[in-house]
Amino acid sequence: MxxxxxxxxxxxxxxxxxxxxxxxxxxxxxxxxxxxxxxxxxSRDDLLHELGARSHDRWEESMDAVGVDEVATSRDPERIEACLRELMGRYLADSDDFGFALTDAVLTSAPDLLARSDRLAEREVALLAAAQEVGVLRDDLPARWLGHAVYGLLVAARDAVREGDVPRRDLDDLVLTTFLKGTSA
Amino acid sequence: MxxxxxxxxxxxxxxxxxxxxxxxxxxxxxxxxxxxxxxxxxSRDDLLHELGARSHDRWEESMDAVGVDEVATSRDPERIEACLRELMGRYLADSDDFGFALTDAVLTSAPDLLARSDRLAEREVALLAAAQEVGVLRDDLPARWLGHAVYGLLVAARDAVREGDVPRRDLDDLVLTTFLKGTSA
DNA sequence: TCGACTTGAGACATGAATGTCTCATGTGAG
DNA sequence: CTCACATGAGACATTCATGTCTCAAGTCGA
Structure with missing residues (x-):
């Protein structure tokens, strides 16, 4: 069945x-x-692990789809910025399905998932660092911090929608503009 | 003993x-x-509840200390901006002690804590909205979203320090500038 | 139709954490 | 010194989720 x-x-x-x-x-x-x-x-861990692996698959697919690695080495500001924007949109779409994975304890304790997570984060950070080098992003912030900020905003986005404070359709713009331009007038 | x-x-x-x-x-x-x-x-819930209450105490104390309500009604841009900055610093200090409370499931399920959390968030959102009205913050984003963004960045900050990607002493500036100015070059 | 296979229901054993209780010990006040 | 009291250790009973197992019922293909 x-x-x-x-x-x-x-x-x-x-x-x-x-x-x-x-x-x-x-x-x-x-x-x-x-x-x-x-x-x-x-086992339950087995199930969670499988879901965790798939959330990592999605993460990886999203990065592959936008060609993170190639774009990161392209040194083309416009491509890099477009890539960042598209990536964020994909992350948000992924978190519609795997939102729970953002903060689940089981998923952040399995060694192999952790290792994979590190590798994926590294690719992402490489893009962020490249964005800094070509002047798309500020270069006075640690690239790794930028990665964490993206993650934090994804958590914020998930919760904002959950609590009904923001309609889903507004999320992409909201998160992107907050990340890129900040909230100052 | x-x-x-x-x-x-x-x-x-x-x-x-x-x-x-x-x-x-x-x-x-x-x-x-x-x-x-x-x-x-x-019971364990009893203990967690007590800690949750204290984390809310800290949140409230932080808002009281910077005079959120009074500042929010002052319509003085400089005071409001200074208040926001100080508040963020206090939140980060609070999360040094109560970081776990940011994402703990027990704390976000107790009805009374939830209710209190709502009330506190409301005061915070009032300040954010005031900041928008006097031109300190962009007014094209929902004030409630700004609240969630603050929260998300606190989570990001906690994790960044936990993973050793950012030294604690840099956090205040990092979070503030990310929140206010964003990450664009 | 028959037979191999899968499924849902449920019984069962296990393990972990909880909350209760008792008791011997140790300490501090008087 | 002595007594009242709080404590730590640990035994218990309970609860809950887990994982295993069996069995009757259903399905699908030959």
């Missing part, structure tokens, strides 16, 4: 609402028996 | 490192028997 993919999708959806849902709850959410859930994922 | 205050302080310190520490661990961290911990706090 329910394929592994459908189960994962249901779990993903549900975890975005209740990040601490038990296996029983996740099974119910997927319309599947608890035993069946365990047939697909030997 | 260990007073209630000392226990709370130890728990606070420890939860900043391991937000999911058990009562047994927290008791050990406070150098106190598990039974004694329970004599002070009937």
């Amino acid at each position: 329910a394929t592994r993919e459908e189960i994962l999708a249901a779990a993903q959806r549900h975890l975005n609402v209740d990040p601490r849902a038990s296996m029983a709850v996740l099974a119910a959410a997927a319309g599947v028996g608890r035993a069946t859930l365990h047939r697909h994922f030997s | 260990a007073t209630r205050e000392e226990i709370l302080a130890a728990a606070q310190r420890h939860l900043n490192v391991d937000p999911r520490a058990s009562m047994a661990v927290l008791a050990a961290a406070a150098g106190v028997g598990r039974a004694t911990l329970h004599r002070h706090f009937s």
Whole structure:
């Protein structure tokens, strides 16, 4: 009946609402028996790990899609800026699906996911650093800080929408302009 | 031996490192028997709740200290801007002690804490809105979004320091300039 | 139709954390 | 010194999620 993919999708959806849902709850959410859930994922960690891997897949796909590495070495200000903008939009789209992953403890403790996260962040930081070198971004801030700032704004965006303070459709512009231009008049 | 205050302080310190520490661990961290911990706090929720209340106290104290309400109604651009800057510095100092509270699930589910959080956020948003009205902050962004952005940057700051990407002493300037001026060159 | 396979329901054992309770010990006030 | 009191250690009972297992029912293909 329910394929592994459908189960994962249901779990993903549900975890975005209740990040601490038990296996029983996740099974119910997927319309599947608890035993069946365990047939697909030997443990809860296993399931979370799989979802974590997929969120990293999305992160990587987003960076690949905009050609982060190539653009970073292009030294073309316009391409770099366009790349940054597109990347942010993709991140926001990704966080619609994987918002829970932004702050989930399990995902930030698995060593392999951590290692991968580091590698991906490194690619992102390379783009940010390149943006600084060609004058797209201020170069008086550590590139790694810029990475953290992006992340922080994603968390802010997720929460703002969750709490109904901002409509989803406004998010892209809101986050981008806040990140790039700040909030000063 | 260990007073209630000392226990709370130890728990606070420890939860900043391991937000999911058990009562047994927290008791050990406070150098106190598990039974004694329970004599002070009937349940883990009780302890967390107390810490949550204190983090709200700090938030409130910070806003009181800079006179948020009075400044917000002053319509004096310079005072408002100075107030914003000072407030951000205080928030960062607060998050040194209560960083874990920024994202802890227990604290964001207790109804009374939530209600209080709403009230405090409202005062903060009033200041942000005032800043917009007198031309200190851009008025093309929802004031509530500005509040979320502040929060997101606090999370970013906490993580950046945790991961060693930014020295603590640089945080104040980093966060402030990122928030106000953004990252564009 | 038959048979191999999958599924959901549920029983079961386990482990972790919680909260309660008792008791021997140690300390401080009088 | 002595007594009242708080403490730490630890035994217990309970709860909850987990992971395993079995079994009856259903499905799909031969």
